[in-house]
Amino acid sequence: MLLLTATLLAAPASAYDVENLKPYPQTMNGKRRIVIDLPQLADEDRARVEISFSKLLENSDCNLKSVSGTIKEGTIEGWGYPYWEVNSNGAIVGTLVACGNTPTKTERVFGEREMVRYNSKLPLVIYVPDGLDAAFRTFTTPGGFQTRS
Numbered sequence: 001m002l003l004l005t006a007t008l009l010a011a012p013a014s015a016y017d018v019e020n021l022k023p024y025p026q027t028m029n030g031k032r033r034i035v036i037d038l039p040q041l042a043d044e045d046r047a048r049v050e051i052s053f054s055k056l057l058e059n060s061d062c063n064l065k066s067v068s069g070t071i072k073e074g075t076i077e078g079w080g081y082p083y084w085e086v087n088s089n090g091a092i093v094g095t096l097v098a099c100g101n102t103p104t105k106t107e108r109v110f111g112e113r114e115m116v117r118y119n120s121k122l123p124l125v126i127y128v129p130d131g132l133d134a135a136f137r138t139f140t141t142p143g144g145f146q147t148r149s
Helices: none
Strands: 003-009 031-036 049-058 066-069 070-075 083-088 092-094 105-110 115-116 124-127 134-141
Touching: 031 134, 049 066, 049 070, 049 124, 070 115, 083 115, 124 134
Parallel strands: 066 105, 083 124
Antiparallel strands: 003 134, 031 124, 049 105, 049 115, 049 134, 066 092, 070 083
């Protein structure tokens, strides 16, 4: 069973100096770079990172919503380092339930999600279009595999 250990919005990392980020361009295909600094864990093989992208909605109603778009993994040519690129125009898709007099709220709406390997030795780099944010959360298991016969 996976245990949720953290849910955080991505913020530019400070642990990686300019030299470590040199292979990753500041922008790619008109999208800005967001760097996530993962802390070192005792056993990183037992952890995974779920990455996504999000948008903050003002005056949101009772309908279920998500941000349309995809996440594509790429590799920095010549270096072999992975990165992820969000392809989205920021459009919101959702249900069309009549909400009645339900008050509106501000909420964060997420897009497609992808589970990736936990690796604190490399920055987790995500390129996102303007108007969207990168988001992530980490999962760890309390032990090894369980078997059944």
